[in-house]
Amino acid sequence: MSGDSVITVLGLGEAGGAFARDLVAAGARVRGYDPAVAAPDGVAPAASEAEAVAGAALVLSVNSAHDAVDAFRNGAAGVADGAIWADLNTGPPSLKRELDGLATARGVRFADVAIMAPVPGRGLRTPLLACGDAAEDVAGLLGPLGAEVAVLPGEAGSAAGRKLLRSVFFKGLAASVVEALEAARAAGCEEWLRADIVDELVRAGESTVDRLVEGTHKHAVRRAHEMRAAADMLDELDVPNVMAAASRDLLDRLAAEKSEK
Template sequence: MTGTIAVLGLGEAGSALARDLVAAGAVVRGYDPAVAAAKGVVATGSEAEAAEGADLVLSVNSSAAAVGALEAGLAGLKTGAAWADLNTASPGTKRKLADIAAGHGVPFTDIAIMAPVPGRGLRVPMLATGVAAETVATTLNSFGAAVEVMAGDAGLAAERKLLRSVFFKGMSAAVVEALTAARAAGCEDWLRKIIVDELTSANAATVDRLVDGSVKHAVRRTSEMAAATEMLRELDVRADVASAARDQLAHIADTQDCQQS
């Protein structure tokens, strides 16, 4: 399979994708103001230069740079070339990018990278939405990628990824905070085993129990997490998650009071 693909952003993810595309036979034009292009990638001096002659542009830099990269790259795009934004940005930012692209007649897709890229490279699971999702997925999958298409507008893929992130990153934060506190209290191994046992035995009923329990026992759990927050401070450990849980439970309890009054 042949084709020319521009990769904007040659950090950890961008470099891995570019490397695998080159290995699969694509001509890859890369640009990153801070990172040198790897062997096999055609180095360029700007977004517009990277986009010149490309059939597809992959923007893999950062949410903050996504709009600027698109606006800078438009000058180099040939007619019919598609733009795919792979940055972890909000759905609103993805919709803004789609609007900018549509205003210039550029087919656009929002692609969410759904797992860590290191170790997977181009085969990392990806989800695509937007007007160019099908076309871009077909192109990337022909080089060995794993892009799934979901019907709908740009922003929906980002929404799915970030909803997942609320859970996974929130859970990670809770585990880190709890183990840090347990270490300070001298019982890290004990708590680590509890966490492992809970995660390995989780099922659909676990999710229902977590949600229903928070609602049913909001008042009692608010006091419990207030005590936990105080304990962490006594241990000289940041109580970011514990205090957030306390505040969320208090809000649930207040909402219930308002509904009953």
């Protein structure tokens, strides 16, 4: 990317603001727009999406999945020939395919970019996964500025899908830990359970996933009863048991499927 090229960041919240600051620090010319957040030092502010994207080589849309389509529609008219619109918002693959279709109809090159780790503390060095027609170019533009962009073959939506599949595990695990510790606090043994969880996570190895999956299927009936008792106990402790109840329901389904075979 030439020294005169502009990178536009739409959305200057936690993630977008961090990316914008790091891009400036890496020597890039950065323009930004956010109706609610002031542009960081070194970022040229714009009054609208259309003004922000005018003449930019690369547009990073980091606002929200809810606003992603409107941001594109508001800014598309100002996108220069050959410019790339990269959507970094966390949304379903269908949203990325919709954006890709809108971009194609306007002659704009598009990339679906998934942010694969928390941004605070990492900024532009947060691992990114990109796919779509312009994915290689996004990696080529951001890589020299310090970004870590892995390119995934396939149409727009593939990167978003992988991020969300990963979220099912990581966010589900986090939610289970939070619920379990809340219940343990109510039962008067939070420190014991916290230490037990840490020990289990530290001892996890390559065989852990196979052990969890195989054991869950093999012992679904017994474990469904166990999680029903766990959910009942949380009711007695007056602790919401969303995760315990969901585990019970999943195990009930697996047990039913097993009995039908």
